[in-house]
Amino acid sequence: MAYWLAKTEPESFSYSDLETLGRDRWNGVKNFAALKHISNMTPGDEIFIYHTGKEKAIVGVAEIVSSAYPDPNETDERLIVVDIEPRYRLARPVTLKEIKLNTIFQNWELVRQSRLSVMPVTPEHWKLIHQAAKS
Numbered sequence: 622m623a624y625w626l627a628k629t630e631p632e633s634f635s636y637s638d639l640e641t642l643g644r645d646r647w648n649g650v651k652n653f654a655a656l657k658h659i660s661n662m663t664p665g666d667e668i669f670i671y672h673t674g675k676e677k678a679i680v681g682v683a684e685i686v687s688s689a690y691p692d693p694n695e696t697d698e699r700l701i702v703v704d705i706e707p708r709y710r711l712a713r714p715v716t717l718k719e720i721k722l723n724t725i726f727q728n729w730e731l732v733r734q735s736r737l738s739v740m741p742v743t744p745e746h747w748k749l750i751h752q753a754a755k756s
Contacts, residue, residue, distance in 0.1 A: 624742035625658065625668040626679070626731060636670045636681040639707045648692050648702045655739035660689045662703050669742060669750065671731070678714035679750055683707050711754035719753060 627647060629635065639645055650656055662668075666685040672678055687704035720726045726749075727733075730740040742750075 623661070623663070623666045624744065624747045625662060625666060625685075626671055626740050626742050627668055628671045628673050628738045630674055631672040631676060632674065635672065636683075636707065636710065639670065639681075639683060639705070644686065644704060644706045646692075646702045647705050648694065650702075650738055651700060652736075652738060653699075654734075655737055656699065656701055658739045658741060659701050659703055661741075662689060664688060667708070667747075668705060669747075672714075676714065677717040679711060679754075680714045681707065681710040711751070713754055715750050715753045720750075723749070725749060 634645075647659070650659060662685045664686055668683050668685060669679045670681045670683055672680050683705040685703050686706050689701040689703050691698045692700045692702045717731070720729075721732055726746065729742075729746060730737050734740070
């Protein structure tokens, strides 16, 4: 199992929206580095949902429930998507500000490549984010 983080504008699509739907397609990604990460996702992988904009925080966890496939709403077959289902909200959101204050995260793409919308999460970072959400 692998861990991921995907960013979303909560005004357009939030973790609450995913909870309401119960399952949805993670689409709209056009950056080829982010698309490469999507192509490596497999069913059973877990993914942090990060709200951008004013929140700038990891708010919940979803599960990848499909392999990557071409976005049926796009003509470019390189634009791929995966289906996800909500699993749980974090006990409290973990903000980007908190993450940046911890030197353990200094090389994570979330800190180094702020515009990348989908990225891997190391098992260590996954555990640390969960610990931070409980404090």
